[in-house]
Amino acid sequence: MESMKFEKMETVSQLAASISHEVRNPLTVVRGFLQLVHEHSDTPEDCKTYTSLAIAEADRASEIINEYLTFARPHPEVELPLDLEQEVQKCVEIIRPLANKQGITIETAFLHNHTITGDPHKFQ
Numbered sequence: 541m542e543s544m545k546f547e548k549m550e551t552v553s554q555l556a557a558s559i560s561h562e563v564r565n566p567l568t569v570v571r572g573f574l575q576l577v578h579e580h581s582d583t584p585e586d587c588k589t590y591t592s593l594a595i596a597e598a599d600r601a602s603e604i605i606n607e608y609l610t611f612a613r614p615h616p617e618v619e620l621p622l623d624l625e626q627e628v629q630k631c632v633e634i635i636r637p638l639a640n641k642q643g644i645t646i647e648t649a650f651l652h653n654h655t656i657t658g659d660p661h662k663f664q
Contacts, residue, residue, distance in 0.1 A: 560605045567605075571598040607634050610661075619657050625650045631664050 577583055578591035607630075632646050639646050 556609050560609045564602060564605055567598055567602055571595055571602075574598065604634075604637065617659050617662075620660060621655050622658050622660055622663060624654050624656060627660060627663050634664075 574591045574595050578588055578595065583591070628648060628650075632648060636646055
């Protein structure tokens with residue numbers, strides 16, 4: 541039973557890596573061309589503003605891909621000090637795009653700042 545579960549997780553991990561690679565390649569090309577337009581001396585300032593925003597969004601998309609890929613990979617169990625507020629914020633940022641798509645706003649409020657010991661991947 542445990543062997544089947546591991547095999548399924550390994551398959552999901554490989555699929556996630558493949559998908560992230562396929563998405564990241566064109567994203568890198570788009571970012572590169574935006575950077576060239578942004579740095580070109582003949583580019584008007586208003587266009588530089590737009591390219592700067594587009595580059596930032598391409599970087600954000602790449603970071604989202606990295607975060608999703610982190611969840612798909614099997615990880616060895618580790619025990620580390622975890623800042624609860626930081627860990628919850630990471631989780632919120634990962635699910636925020638899906639929530640926004642559904643018209644849901646996520647708000648967090650932390651009354652206390654605590655650290656616990658645990659596995660960050662299991663916590664997330």
